Amino acid sequence: MKSLEDLKKMREEALKKVEMREGGKKYRVVVGMATCGIAAGARPVLNKLVEETAKNNYDCVVTQTGCIGMCVYEPIVEVYDNQGGHTTYVHVNAEKAEKILEEHIGKGKVVEEYTVDAAKNR
């Protein structure tokens, strides 16, 4: 390391290691990971979310929770924003997960067709 620039570069790279401990993200993406969720395929969804978030530096943390109570709709992904907003996506797969990140987290637009309301009315 020979300059402040080098240090800055190193810090940006290193930040990925610790940032999940810092908090302060706009969104919290929560995957239902109880037995029902795992059986329905929540694990590839979770992995996809984590991967894509890191790759694209989305402003969110990805975390997991237990059974949400609507096992029939698993895998479920819930998105909470820091204003108290809350969206529930159902029957999520890896592909849909990618889109949710892109649209909802990236652009702030709820992907209506994947939400629990859309599924109920279907």
Next chain:
Amino acid sequence: MSVERVNVLVCAGTGCTSNNSALVYEKFGESLKKFGLENEVKVIKTGCFGLCQKGPIVAVYPDKVFYCHVKPEDVEEIVSEHLYKGRVVTRLELSEEDMVTKEKILDIDKIKFYEKQQRIALRNCGKINPEDIDEYIAVDGYEALGKVLTTMKPQEVIDEMKKSGLRGRGGAGFPTGMKWQFCANTPGNEKYIICNADEGDPGAFMDRSILEGDPNCVLEGMAIAAYAIGAHYGYIYIRAEYPIAVQRLQIAIKEAEGLGLLGKNIFGTGFDFDLEIRLGAGAFVCGEETALMMSIEGKRGMPNPKPPFPAVSGVWGKPTVINNVETLANVPQIMLKGADWYNKIGTEKSKGTKVFALGGKITNTGLVEIPMGTTLREIIYEIGGGCPNNKEFKAVQTGGPSGGCLTEAQLDTPIDYDNLIAAGSMMGSGGMIVLDEDNCMVDVARFYMDFICDESCGKCSPCRIGTKRLLEMLTKITKGEGTMDMLDEMEKLCHEIKDTALCGLGQTAPNPILSTLKYFRNEYEAHIIEKRCPAGVCKALLKYSINPDKCRKCSMCARNCPVGCISGVPGKEAYKIDTSKCIKCGTCMASCRFGAVERH
């Protein structure tokens, strides 16, 4: 780059390590493999969280869940339930009941223990991996050094330091900026910076925890200090009894050298700085700066008269600055955020925060960092949770063997250097030992005097002989052989030692006696006049007997007595203690299930 979705932080400070946290760490590795999660979850060893009482502590991020008292056998449950299925293991979760609403508080920032704290020196302890310099850099590490080297002149650094109002955290509270100024003013191109990590007060472990949790911030602080005073070489003097801290320092030094943050031409500015670790053998006197320098030079650790002060003639006869670990840990933050940020924290004459090691009869034994001006009551009751088992608070000992005991009446004193001295104790390095009704103050004074006698280097007679005489008198009093004249004699001798001893160790050694004589004279008198130890600690003054009305004649006491001094007939005759043979071990009292054994 692999992407983890969860960070599991396992405390690897000395407290948790002695509670088997190393095995907990290993078990996480095994369990994660078993569940196929080893690529999704990263397990990290980190520094002290401060809540040593509840250790081993494990923190799970980003969920921000804290588990306490985690045993190796609990790990699999955490992995299978929490990390695999997302269900928090509530049985292990750290929580606190709200005193008013009775609701369970789980948010770590709202728990009383943390709520009142402000962490500057400890900011990264329990947050980062101390053995990975990347993580330190990620939390703005070495940025202060970069800023100082590239944008500030040495004198500007010193001025900033003076403005911040930081005072030495080793105990005496000398303004750090002034110390740097004196050394910078001394001509010469060979100067040294020393980090004093010879923490020796019984019950104090602040410096150890900083070095274990965030070694890089001390290195950075040293480099900044070196630049300010014009030094190019530094020593960290640390006791060999701190193996974890030594090891993490070694790793940090190696990593920093590897990145060019130590060594030649740092940040391309032409500034060179190297340092090495010097291990001490754990002599208390080597925390005194002149003795410490003797020890670094390879001589017997004995103090020298001052002046000359180290800033003029220090190690190897060259101008030297010696700063305490916690002082240095504050330096990078002050340089980064500015003196005006720092000097708004604290009281008028004592700026910033202070780390205290809470110990003794207190619910939350551990490490806390509070802004100066916080009262003793807030620390002991709100953060520390008061005395356990509903015992009554008696006193708090601050400043270790150089400090004194303060009572209930002084609990509302806002903590700063001057207030504590005015109250008859001192800040010291930050040990805070809480004593309850079961502690005998004469015995406490005797304990510290015993410690001082052991640790006195013997160079000057007031300390070598005087403290020995004090110990003899105290021992006599605890045995019931004291006289009232002794109290005056002790007091006189205490003042003589204070006035004539060579170094800080001797000059402050009488403090525990003077403060207990001042606040707890009645306990001394009870020992001397009534031949009674009110707290029931001094063995020679105790007497055990069995209350025949309460005795159920079960023979339990007689069977447990190691010297066979209890006689009776099971089921028929109440038991009796032959006091001439009794060694006052208390085993009978502990073994009686009916409370029939009484101690007077």
